[in-house]
């Protein structure tokens with residue numbers, strides 16, 4: 001049994017993997033690897049076994065193995081997902097086969113590893129960090145934390161749990177057509193900052209995402225929701241940003257008033 005680390009009933013599977021080595025291959029091709037699996041074997045287990053026992057040249061990214069780091073997103077049977085927390089058995093077709101490809105719409109570096117430069121460039125474009133109020137003195141630690149209301153946390157819609165896996169970005173048809181589009185991952189992060197009462201730059205952010213390559217470019221296809229391994233809803237975040245971008249000045253004035261009460265509570 002090649003899948004020695006798992007227990008349970010052993011079954012046969014074929015792991016079909018898209019391979020591509022730019023040094024020797026003219027174009028990507030599919031290679032089949034027969035493997036013994038159990039109910040518990042994850043897609044990442046299968047890839048590790050193939051690399052360790054069948055072909056050491058197989059190249060893929062992974063780190064945490066716990067759906068936290070976001071590095072192992074791939075395309076499984078045509079749909080993006082993480083491979084570290086999904087079991088092979090759930091993806092086998094009638095021939096006992098599962099097909100693993102790299103994330104679409106991104107240049108392939110080797111086998112299942114893609115170049116995520118565009119993904120990170122768009123992310124930085126929305127200034128994903130928190131921009132504190134001008135009164136905040138970064139040289140002097142505050143006496144207490146800035147308290148945010150439970151309903152303000154709820155309005156973030158768990159967006160802070162995004163692990164930046166890229167599954168949504170590379171499933172987005174608009175990204176496929178237009179690499180200038182900011183993309184669902186970065187727009188979700190922008191939403192997180194705009195909705196955070198501690199952030200002092202919502203107007204600037206809304207102006208940024210309200211441009212030609214931002215929220216109004218989304219075609220509401222829902223692919224991002226469909227593939228997100230954290231169950232997040234970038235489409236809804238984009239829709240909220242769209243509405244706020246249309247009434248940007250009023251929103252900015254409301255934020256200034258809210259920050260006055262934050263600072264008053266804080267001193």
Ligand code: SF4
Nearest residue numbers: 162163165166168228
């Ligand atoms: S929104 Fe979901 S799919 Fe997109 S990067 Fe974050 S965790 Fe991944």
Ligand code: FES
Nearest residue numbers: 063065070072084
């Ligand atoms: S290895 Fe970290 S998310 Fe899968």
